[in-house]
Amino acid sequence: MATADLKALDSAHHLHPFTDYKALGEEGSRIVTHAQGIYIHDSEGNRILDGMAGLWCVNLGYGRAELVEAASAQMSQLPYYNNFFKSTHPPAVKLAKMLCGLAPGHMNRVFFTGSGSEANDTVLRMVRRYWELKGQPDKRWVIARDNAYHGSTVAGVSLGGMSPMRNQGGPLVPDIAHIRQPYWFGEGRDMTPEAFGRVCAADLERKILELGVENVAAFIAEPVQGAGGAIIPPESYWPAIKAILDKYDILLVIDEVICGFGRLGEWFGSQHYSLEPDLMPVAKGLSSGYLPIGGVLVGDRVADTLIEEGGEFFHGFTYSGHPVCATVALRNLQILRDEAVIDRVRDDIGPYLAKRWAELGEHPLVGEARSLGLIGALELVADKQSGQRFPQAFAVGNLCRDISFDKGLVMRSVGDTMIISPPLVIRHDQVDELVALAWQALDATAARLAQIKDKETPA
Numbered sequence: 001m002a003t004a005d006l007k008a009l010d011s012a013h014h015l016h017p018f019t020d021y022k023a024l025g026e027e028g029s030r031i032v033t034h035a036q037g038i039y040i041h042d043s044e045g046n047r048i049l050d051g052m053a054g055l056w057c058v059n060l061g062y063g064r065a066e067l068v069e070a071a072s073a074q075m076s077q078l079p080y081y082n083n084f085f086k087s088t089h090p091p092a093v094k095l096a097k098m099l100c101g102l103a104p105g106h107m108n109r110v111f112f113t114g115s116g117s118e119a120n121d122t123v124l125r126m127v128r129r130y131w132e133l134k135g136q137p138d139k140r141w142v143i144a145r146d147n148a149y150h151g152s153t154v155a156g157v158s159l160g161g162m163s164p165m166r167n168q169g170g171p172l173v174p175d176i177a178h179i180r181q182p183y184w185f186g187e188g189r190d191m192t193p194e195a196f197g198r199v200c201a202a203d204l205e206r207k208i209l210e211l212g213v214e215n216v217a218a219f220i221a222e223p224v225q226g227a228g229g230a231i232i233p234p235e236s237y238w239p240a241i242k243a244i245l246d247k248y249d250i251l252l253v254i255d256e257v258i259c260g261f262g263r264l265g266e267w268f269g270s271q272h273y274s275l276e277p278d279l280m281p282v283a284k285g286l287s288s289g290y291l292p293i294g295g296v297l298v299g300d301r302v303a304d305t306l307i308e309e310g311g312e313f314f315h316g317f318t319y320s321g322h323p324v325c326a327t328v329a330l331r332n333l334q335i336l337r338d339e340a341v342i343d344r345v346r347d348d349i350g351p352y353l354a355k356r357w358a359e360l361g362e363h364p365l366v367g368e369a370r371s372l373g374l375i376g377a378l379e380l381v382a383d384k385q386s387g388q389r390f391p392q393a394f395a396v397g398n399l400c401r402d403i404s405f406d407k408g409l410v411m412r413s414v415g416d417t418m419i420i421s422p423p424l425v426i427r428h429d430q431v432d433e434l435v436a437l438a439w440q441a442l443d444a445t446a447a448r449l450a451q452i453k454d455k456e457t458p459a
């Protein structure tokens with residue numbers, strides 16, 4: 001089908017996620033037709049370096065025949081069966097065993113879902129159920145963070161802290177509170193990062209006391225906030241948060257949907273920060289995005305209570321532990337392990353990206369360049385010294401994103417923060433290519449801004 005026909009049909013019939021439909025209808029979609037390694041290809045013949053690994057998920061890169069073959073064989077063997085009513089199948093069992101082997105030692109169970117959002121719905125129900133079983137049903141409140149992303153289902157949006165999402169389609173799930181995010185560049189530059197990290201952690205203690213310890217069930221957060229803007233917390237943040245949660249005996253939920261499976265150079269982001277979560281929702285990189293699958297890894301404390309005291313847990317999805325998805329996830333984890341992909345992120349390509357990415361901090365448009373593992377961010381600013389932002393109406397982030405795409409690099413924008421999260425298998429020369437393209441995109445954005453400013457400044 002010709003590109004123009006596909007675009008017309010797309011705009012006639014397809015409601016895209018997170019999209020201004022009218023605006024897209026006027027511009028038309030980019031149609032991605034195939035992909036290989038770290039590159040995607042569109043219907044107009046462009047090859048584009050996928051600096052976002054799809055949506056933070058194609059950890060192994062595109063075109064891995066082993067995953068295709070595993071899916072195909074499982075499709076023939078058993079395309080579907082469920083895990084309800086005392087049944088299961090080998091793929092779900094094997095994946096559960098492997099996942100629990102990779103997770104921190106106290107996590108020995110997993111509940112499968114179809115996505116990260118379903119994983120967080122499961123989290124919400126599970127932590128509240130846990131405290132019910134402990135005879136403390138008032139412990140219902142979950143504390144999350146401003147600007148957090150935990151999914152797009154009702155529970156996901158309620159746990160999330162993004163106001164544009166929260167302001168549509170409510171009311172949301174009650175008894176969820178939010179505290180400030182450890183976003184030093186955006187909100188804390190009047191103090192050192194270390195001091196700011198402690199201030200943000202103190203906000204958690206303040207909120208716990210305000211709600212009443214006897215009412216607080218859990219705290220949920222990502223190790224590094226992804227969709228919120230690749231927010232890497234100051235080093236002081238996690239130790240301080242940990243101490244507060246221990247003091248008040250509140251469950252810790254670490255959302256590993258983005259940080260899990262190697263993004264930060266460990267199997268889980270929790271391990272990078274030496275956290276011992278009670279629950280870890282996962283998805284995305286679990287299957288490198290080849291098929292939809294998620295889950296919640298459950299620590300012994302919660303699992304033992306659910307098992308010993310819980311009776312039936314009335315919760316589950318048709319596709320919980322889907323055999324084909326589980327097979328592909330298992331094969332994906334085996335490849336990550338056997339090819340030492342994650343060690344390479346920690347010891348080789350992560351440090352190399354850090355070095356090259358930091359060079360972008362020299363660009364006149366960049367107020368800060370930061371990275372950890374294979375997540376990177378650039379803060380676009382109007383004034384490099386003061387860090388002052390451009391007027392919102394300039395939509396500089398989106399401008400830079402569109403220019404970058406046209407130059408052959410997918411970078412995502414969150415406000416005026418540019419983000420990358422490339423496939424973990426990216427090579428050194430490809431990091432060089434990525435950084436060169438990002439630099440070109442910044443130059444072209446600066447040139448476009450100069451034109452806009454000229455127009456707006458009376459001669």
Ligand code: PXG
Binds near residue numbers: 255257
């Ligand atoms: N938790 C986190 C931390 C996520 O990043 C989810 C949960 C939900 O997962 P599902 O599989 O239900 O989408 C996510 C998803 C973006 C973007 O633009 C990020 C996500 C999804 C879509 C877009 O950065 N993250």
